[in-house]
Amino acid sequence: MASKLISYAALSVAIAAVAGTAAYVISGGSGPENDCPTFRMAGSDQIGGPFTLVSETGQTVTEQDVITGPTLVYFGYTFCPDVCPLDTVRNADAIDIMAEQGVTVTPVFISVDHIRDTPETLADFTENLHPDMLGLTGSAEQIREAAAQYRTVYQLQNPEEDPDYFLVNHMTLSYLMTPEDGLVTAFARSLSAEQMAEQALCHLS
Numbered sequence: 001m002a003s004k005l006i007s008y009a010a011l012s013v014a015i016a017a018v019a020g021t022a023a024y025v026i027s028g029g030s031g032p033e034n035d036c037p038t039f040r041m042a043g044s045d046q047i048g049g050p051f052t053l054v055s056e057t058g059q060t061v062t063e064q065d066v067i068t069g070p071t072l073v074y075f076g077y078t079f080c081p082d083v084c085p086l087d088t089v090r091n092a093d094a095i096d097i098m099a100e101q102g103v104t105v106t107p108v109f110i111s112v113d114h115i116r117d118t119p120e121t122l123a124d125f126t127e128n129l130h131p132d133m134l135g136l137t138g139s140a141e142q143i144r145e146a147a148a149q150y151r152t153v154y155q156l157q158n159p160e161e162d163p164d165y166f167l168v169n170h171m172t173l174s175y176l177m178t179p180e181d182g183l184v185t186a187f188a189r190s191l192s193a194e195q196m197a198e199q200a201l202c203h204l205s
Contacts, residue, residue: 078121
């Protein structure tokens with residue numbers, strides 16, 4: 001238990017470091033170029049970028065293959081007991097709300113668990129969440145590099161001691177991306193599906 005508490009504390013320090021250097025979450029408000037509610041963060045021009053991962057079909061893909069239109073990117077893992085299921089269901093609901101308004105946004109789930117999240121595991125996971133959701137995984141290095149592009153922090157909790165049931169601490173932002181603009185905005189997990197869809201539609205209209 002003590003080691004886990006130390007690990008949680010270490011992750012908190014790492015997140016605080018990211019918040020300090022990138023000024024991660026500053027405030028909610030209106031964007032400088034429109035009146036859309038925007039999840040404000042300094043250094044947002046540095047969020048998003050090249051990655052190479054493996055899709056749920058086993059194909060090697062890059063960000064150019066994945067972000068071909070409005071895309072909602074979330075980092076998590078399939079064995080997550082609580083946070084990820086809630087967030088990904090919320091994201092899927094937001095996708096459907098936007099689809100009803102004639103706006104197509106692709107949901108993407110990037111695993112931070114290279115040990116258990118095989119392409120086959122991700123395919124089962126995304127199929128149960130949304131027919132359009134794409135799952136991505138990869139080697140430890142590939143996932144680490146992709147997460148670094150999005151300034152997201154995660155930490156596997158002693159996988160060598162409990163290889164089947166270990167937890168992964170991770171950040172929980174959802175990123176709205178487009179191939180033209182990169183990061184459009186990000187969403188905290190406190191937002192409902194309706195709020196997320198409303199804000200995303202405002203930016204994409």
